[in-house]
Amino acid sequence: DGGITQSPKYLFRKEGQNVTLSCEQNLNHDAMYWYRQDPGQGLRLIYYSQIVNDFQKGDIAEGYSVSREKKESFPLTVTSAQKNPTAFYLCASSSYSNEAFFGQGTRLTVV
Amino acid sequence: AQSVTQLGSHVSVSEGALVLLRCNYSSSVPPYLFWYVQYPNQGLQLLLKYTTGATLVKGINGFEAEFKKSETSFHLTKPSAHMSDAAEYFCASAGAGSYQLTFGKGTKLSVIP
Numbered sequence: 001d002g003g004i005t006q007s008p009k010y011l012f013r014k015e016g017q018n019v020t021l022s023c024e025q026n027l028n029h030d031a032m033y034w035y036r037q038d039p040g041q042g043l044r045l046i047y048y049s050q051i052v053n054d055f056q057k058g059d060i061a062e063g064y065s066v067s068r069e070k071k072e073s074f075p076l077t078v079t080s081a082q083k084n085p086t087a088f089y090l091c092a093s094s095s096y097s098n099e100a101f102f103g104q105g106t107r108l109t110v111v
Numbered sequence: 112a113q114s115v116t117q118l119g120s121h122v123s124v125s126e127g128a129l130v131l132l133r134c135n136y137s138s139s140v141p142p143y144l145f146w147y148v149q150y151p152n153q154g155l156q157l158l159l160k161y162t163t164g165a166t167l168v169k170g171i172n173g174f175e176a177e178f179k180k181s182e183t184s185f186h187l188t189k190p191s192a193h194m195s196d197a198a199e200y201f202c203a204s205a206g207a208g209s210y211q212l213t214f215g216k217g218t219k220l221s222v223i224p
Binding site for chain 1: 120143145147152153154155156157160201203205210211212214215216217
C-alpha cells in the first residue's frame with residue numbers, strides 16, 4: 001500500500017539530547033513537509049522540501065534540522081537547541097498543487 | 112501570503128443535528144482548498160478538496176463543502192451528525208502552482224448524544 005510511514009510513534013528525549021524522527025513515503029511525491037502540532041495552535045510548518053537535496057525553513061525552524069538525500073525520505077532532527085520540543089510531529093508529502101498525505105505522527109516527550 | 116481562518120475553535124452539536132464548520136481564506140487568486148479530519152493521536156485524513164469546476168464538493172463520511180468566491184469561504188457541512196464525527200477538523204489552502212499548504216488553527220467538533 002502506498003503511504004507515509006513515520007517512526008517511532010512515541011519518542012522520549014533527555015535534556016540536551018538530539019533525536020531524529022523518521023519519515024518515509026512511497027507515493028512518488030516531490031514535496032515533503034514537517035509540521036509541529038501543539039494543543040490549540042494548529043499545525044506549524046517546520047521545514048519543507050520540494051526536491052532532493054534542497055529544503056526550506058518554515059515558520060518555526062529554529063532548533064530543528066532536516067536532510068533530503070532521497071526522494072522517499074525526509075528525516076527531522078530535533079536538536080538540543082530546541083528548548084521546548086514536547087509536541088506531536090507530523091510528516092506529510094504532496095504532489096504539485098495537490099493535497100498533502102500525512103503520516104500517523106510521532107509524539108515526542110522530554111523527560 | 113495566504114491565510115486561512117476557521118471560526119470557532121470548538122463546536123458542539125447534538126447527534127443528528129446539522130454540522131457547520133466555517134472556513135474563510137484570503138487570497139488574491141482562488142486557491143485550492145481542502146478539509147482534513149484528525150482523530151486523537153493520529154495523522155490528518157483528507158475529507159474533500161476543491162480545485163476547479165463544481166463549487167459544491169462532496170467528500171467522505173457524508174461531508175460536503177461549498178466554495179463561495181464572493182464570500183471567500185469554504186464551509187464544511189454534514190446534514191446529520193454522528194458520534195463518530197467527533198474529531199478535529201482543519202481547513203487548508205494551496206495556491207495554484209504551489210506546493211505549500213496553509214492551515215487554519217482547527218475546529219474541534221464534539222457530538223452530544
